[in-house]
Amino acid sequence: MDIKAIVMGVAFALMWSSAFTSARMIVFDAPPLMALSLRFFLAGFIGIAIARALGQTWRLSRGQWRATIIFGICQNALYLGLNFVAMQKVEAGLASIIASSLPLMVAFAGWMFLGEKTRPLGLFGLGAGMFGVLLIMGSRLSGGVDVTGLILCLMGAAALTVATLTVRGASSGGNLLMVVGLQMLVGAVCLGVVSAAIETYGVNWSTRLVLAFAYTTLIPGLLATFVWFMLVDRIGTVRAATFHFLNPFLGVTIAALLLGEALGWVDVIGVAIITGGILAVQISKAQQKLTPIKQT
Numbered sequence: 001m002d003i004k005a006i007v008m009g010v011a012f013a014l015m016w017s018s019a020f021t022s023a024r025m026i027v028f029d030a031p032p033l034m035a036l037s038l039r040f041f042l043a044g045f046i047g048i049a050i051a052r053a054l055g056q057t058w059r060l061s062r063g064q065w066r067a068t069i070i071f072g073i074c075q076n077a078l079y080l081g082l083n084f085v086a087m088q089k090v091e092a093g094l095a096s097i098i099a100s101s102l103p104l105m106v107a108f109a110g111w112m113f114l115g116e117k118t119r120p121l122g123l124f125g126l127g128a129g130m131f132g133v134l135l136i137m138g139s140r141l142s143g144g145v146d147v148t149g150l151i152l153c154l155m156g157a158a159a160l161t162v163a164t165l166t167v168r169g170a171s172s173g174g175n176l177l178m179v180v181g182l183q184m185l186v187g188a189v190c191l192g193v194v195s196a197a198i199e200t201y202g203v204n205w206s207t208r209l210v211l212a213f214a215y216t217t218l219i220p221g222l223l224a225t226f227v228w229f230m231l232v233d234r235i236g237t238v239r240a241a242t243f244h245f246l247n248p249f250l251g252v253t254i255a256a257l258l259l260g261e262a263l264g265w266v267d268v269i270g271v272a273i274i275t276g277g278i279l280a281v282q283i284s285k286a287q288q289k290l291t292p293i294k295q296t
């Protein structure tokens with residue numbers, strides 16, 4: 001892995017982790033689903049326009065449309081929608097920790113339900129990561145965290161886990177950016193319908209809201225996606241996914257610095273354990289990719 005790939009990976013992790021803090025700022029002043037739907041409409045149209053300028057087509061294969069619809073609903077509408085609603089009640093740092101455990105959830109689900117082989121290092125990482133998550137959740141529950149918000153975050157992470165496993169291996173056929181843009185429009189439509197049905201449109205316009213919305217749309221929404229696909233193209237999915245181990249630490253650090261969220265010793269220890277667990281799982285995957293376990 002060269003220096004450029006490392007810089008790209010760290011930049012992606014930083015942008016992805018910062019999205020929870022900017023989302024928390026948005027839901028202070030605007031209905032969460034309405035704001036998220038608008039974000040996806042803008043980011044989706046921008047992404048599709050750039051994709052068309054690059055010569056990409058929206059004539060997708062059946063597999064591409066399947067991936068687009070599943071991810072549009074599960075990732076954009078369910079995962080992010082539930083997280084935006086939850087962050088009216090829970091802190092951005094806690095939401096980022098739960099979301100950062102996605103590599104652990106995907107690896108666990110693949111091992112438990114799909115019969116995927118996992119090396120001892122991977123099993124150790126799964127156990128350690130889950131212990132770290134439970135440690136932080138136990139501490140927050142005893143400290144009075146909103147249980148409903150916590151459940152919404154967990155449901156969102158579960159939805160994204162299902163989507164990841166369902167569309168695993170689906171090829172984008174050179175239309176990666178187009179697929180991303182269309183996914184965002186699918187999410188925007190779903191969220192817009194739900195928002196119209198249940199939300200009251202009261203917005204407290206502020207400089208913080210405008211800046212946070214613009215940042216969330218352009219940086220984690222579009223730029224992070226571009227960087228991710230460039231990174232995958234450069235070093236492959238397995239190695240690129242290793243940078244997810246930075247997300248728990250970056251997520252709670254950014255929330256603490258910009259929102260003043262409290263960070264206790266149990267949180268620090270839990271984040272360290274989760275980070276180590278994710279790294280162990282990703283290293284195990286990389287090793288298995290290089291030397292597959294023999295089937296008996």
